[in-house]
Amino acid sequence: MLALQDTKFGSAVADWLMSEKSLEHTRSFDNEIVFESYGVRVRIQTTSPELLEDAERTARKALLDRLEILESKEAEHTFRISADENETMYLFLNGEQVSYDKFHARFFKFFNGILRIVVAEHARDTVFIHAGVVGWRGKAIVIPANSFEGKTTLVAELVRNGAEYYSDEYAVLDRHGMVHPFPRDLSVRDDEFRETDVPVEALGGKTGTTALPIGAVLLTRYEENAGWNPERLTVGQGIMEIIPHTIPRIFNTKFSLKVLNTAVSDAIILKSPRGDAGQLAIKLLSFFDNFIYLAKIT
């Protein structure tokens, strides 16, 4: 807390943290649900029924409705949401305040993201990788990348050109390294970083429904005027590149590495910056057609 006071905004933040810490304890969190998603048990407690309704709706959206409400009150992670008399909302995770906001939509958008990360970090028998995924000829093409590196743009172009949509957010791997769909609406950003949720059908695409083995991993990011000139990586080099995008790397390291090895050991792993996504999508799908054909006859 003292260190914060050395920064420009430190003093204000420190005061605010102290006030909100006490707020959590003075409010009554009488409204509650407990659910399980991907093997993770989460409790949400709020100070009003309306906030609980909003929180449950957000949780269902965040986890694509893959959650089961439980009778049991036992949970590994507890979110608490409260609002003060000025209608500022506060979010706590396991007793620590993680956010506050006066804007309802922005507050719940952040809650949506944090909840998904908590489930992804602690999921049982599953490894979440921050990546875009499409299916093509029975194989998954996985594109691990940070936000704002053009992942969704490339996924959208691949889908427009006939690939099946799996996700623009997570590659969800089971213990056998198979990729399962996590097909939330594509989160398309405009030039000013404003996001719009776009259903895959609006791109003329369709969602994949079955788990696929990984055929290719593309390590790429948008760079103006960049050409696609890929370097082929070894399995070890590829996994090194994927590790920073592997969500449970801290909490389930051994399992994560084992699954990554199983998942990419037969995949082609390519690294290159890219320019225009539209042209690259056509080139990539054609390349993989040839690659899969060659793999079949050799």
Next chain:
Amino acid sequence: MNNSQRPIARKSGLVVQEVPDEVLVYDLESNKAHCLNQSAAMIWKSCDGNNSVSEIAKLVESQAGGKVTEDFVWLAIDQLSENNLLEKPVASSFEGTSRREVIKKIGLASVVAVPVIASLVAPQSALAAASCTCVNPPSCSNTPNLGCPSTTRCNSSGLCAP
């Protein structure tokens, strides 16, 4: 250069994953990941506290099927020590010579791939990398908590960062 040293590979706090022709090592204490090529991995596995550098060279030579010098082993040990993959750090044996020069010298004389360790520091937690709403990019990093955890700020890339 003391070739009678008997280095010991670190075991605790590491997760080791064998992959085809390489070994991945994740250091749980530093959150660093390392990728050891086959030569580096063979030398690391031979560091059992009983083998001297000369003995490790002979062991690796028999496995790799090509001449392996003590300099070759030292090149791996240098990197293993630098990356905290040995129980005790070992002083660099190539003082006054750059690693690039050593690699060049060894590489030209050896048919066995020179030992290489690639490393990266993994981000601490996915929570810290949660994307956020950066409404006005130039001012985002100066504005506390635009949709970020309280200990982070939304930077101009739209990422929550310290």
